[in-house]
Amino acid sequence: MNETLIRKRKIFWSWQDEKQxxxxxxxxxxxxxxxxxxxxxxxxxxxxxxxxxxxxxxxNKSKTxxxxxxxxxxxxxxxxxxxxxxxYWRKEIQDNKxxxxxxxxxxxxxxxxxxxxSFITSAPALYIIGLAIFKQYPGRHPLWFVILFISLxxxxxxxxxxxxxxxxxxxxxxxxxxxx
Amino acid sequence: MAEKEITKYLPLTEATYYILLALVVPLHGYxxxxxxxxxxxxxxxxxxxxxxxxFTNLEKEGLITMxxxxxxxxxxxxxxxxxxxxxxxxxxxxxxxxxxxxxxxQL
Numbered sequence: 450m451n452e453t454l455i456r457k458r459k460i461f462w463s464w465q466d467e468k469q470x471x472x473x474x475x476x477x478x479x480x481x482x483x484x485x486x487x488x489x490x491x492x493x494x495x496x497x498x499x500x501x502x503x504x505x506x507x508x509n510k511s512k513t514x515x516x517x518x519x520x521x522x523x524x525x526x527x528x529x530x531x532x533x534x535x536x537y538w539r540k541e542i543q544d545n546k547x548x549x550x551x552x553x554x555x556x557x558x559x560x561x562x563x564x565x566x567s568f569i570t571s572a573p574a575l576y577i578i579g580l581a582i583f584k585q586y587p588g589r590h591p592l593w594f595v596i597l598f599i600s601l602x603x604x605x606x607x608x609x610x611x612x613x614x615x616x617x618x619x620x621x622x623x624x625x626x627x628x629x
Numbered sequence: 630m631a632e633k634e635i636t637k638y639l640p641l642t643e644a645t646y647y648i649l650l651a652l653v654v655p656l657h658g659y660x661x662x663x664x665x666x667x668x669x670x671x672x673x674x675x676x677x678x679x680x681x682x683x684f685t686n687l688e689k690e691g692l693i694t695m696x697x698x699x700x701x702x703x704x705x706x707x708x709x710x711x712x713x714x715x716x717x718x719x720x721x722x723x724x725x726x727x728x729x730x731x732x733x734x735q736l
Contacts, residue, residue, distance in 0.1 A: 507678055517681055519701035523659035524677040550678035553644050559682055 453496065455481065460490040463564060464615040466506040466535075473504040473539075485530035486537055501542040505550040508564045510534040521550065534567060554627040558620055565616045568609045575605060638692070638714050639721065644675050648683050649715045655696050655706040658684070687711070 461469045473483050473492075477500050484493040505526075509517075518528055521538060525548070529537040540548040551557045579602060583590065641649065647665035656664065658680055665675050675683075684705060687693045692711035697704045707715065 505678075515701040516698075516703050520658040520681050521677040523657075523702070524662060526677065549674075549676045552674055552676035552679045553642060555642060556676075556679040556682045560678075 454484060455494045455496065456487065456491055457481075457494060458491045462615065463568075463612050464561075464619050466508075470504045470506060474502055477502040477504075483529055483537065483539065486532040486535070489533070503540050503542050503548045505538045505540075505548075507536045507538065507550060508534050508560055508567075509536070510563075510567060526550065534564075554623045558623045558627075561616050561620045561623070565613055565620070568612050568616070572606055572609055575602060634710070635713050635717050638690070639718055641714070641718050643669075643673050644679055645683055645687070646715075646718060647673050647675065648680065648687070649692065649707060649711060649718075652693055652705055652707045652711070655704045657699075657702040657704045659702075661705075 459472065461472075476483065476494060480497055480499045481494040482497055482500065482502070483504065484495045487493055522528060524540075526538045526540045529539055531537065538550055542548065551560065579598060644665075647669055648661055650668060651661045651664040658677065662675050662677065662680060665673055684693070684703070688695065688705070691708055692714055693705045694708050695703050696706050
């Protein structure tokens with residue numbers, strides 16, 4: 450039995466959760482099974498026989514609650530770990546029936562709304578933290594530091610805005626599916 | 630309770646409808662999933678993520694209440710308000726079904 454862990458790097462945007470799930474399923478079909486997410490942009494895999502797995506990602510920062518994990522495990526899902534609010538779940542595909550964690554558009558919309566909220570609240574949170582750092586050491590900042598800090602903050606705003614727009618587009622797409 | 634308080638939740642989604650039906654007796658999550666699948670002759674499958682979200686929303690709206698917690702499993706049951714919402718939904722579904730049945734032979 451080969452127990453070596455293989456680390457792979459692959460970066461996905463936050464709205465590409467379904468693309469990420471498909472990639473993980475594809476890896477399992479080649480005998481590379483996700484052991485768990487590692488730091489940003491990397492994954493641990495374990496080699497084994499090829500299998501048909503359904504991978505599903507859920508987003509919730511507060512959902513580390515025991516009852517959440519228990520309920521999904523009771524339904525036969527394996528919790529592979531979590532990273533930055535994303536929970537990685539896996540279940541074997543049997544009789545060509547692809548298992549789902551979310552079975553209606555409403556609950557998928559809510560998942561993306563939680564994700565959207567985390568990006569929207571991140572900017573003011575970062576601003577408050579930044580301001581607190583400045584106040585801690587008044588008048589001791591060289592100009593280059595101030596410029597660097599503001600640039601990083603602006604870069605984050607742009608990043609959060611791109612993510613928010615793309616997530617909102619996913620939500621709109623799901624809303625169209627909701628009603629005939 | 631005011632009529633509006635009840636009707637604002639209607640129509641229930643298929644999943645929510647079966648969750649409320651199942652909770653006429655106290656049940657934990659996995660029990661609800663199995664019962665919904667059986668009752669609906671397999672036409673409705675409720676995923677665990679969908680169910681967890683539904684529990685959270687329905688509890689917040691006061692349609693269900695947690696009645697016990699065994700280890701990590703929470704059991705829920707319908708509240709009075711939940712029963713009223715469900716009864717009104719069933720009444721509407723009966724009307725819909727009756728209308729459908731009269732039209733069906735003409736299709």
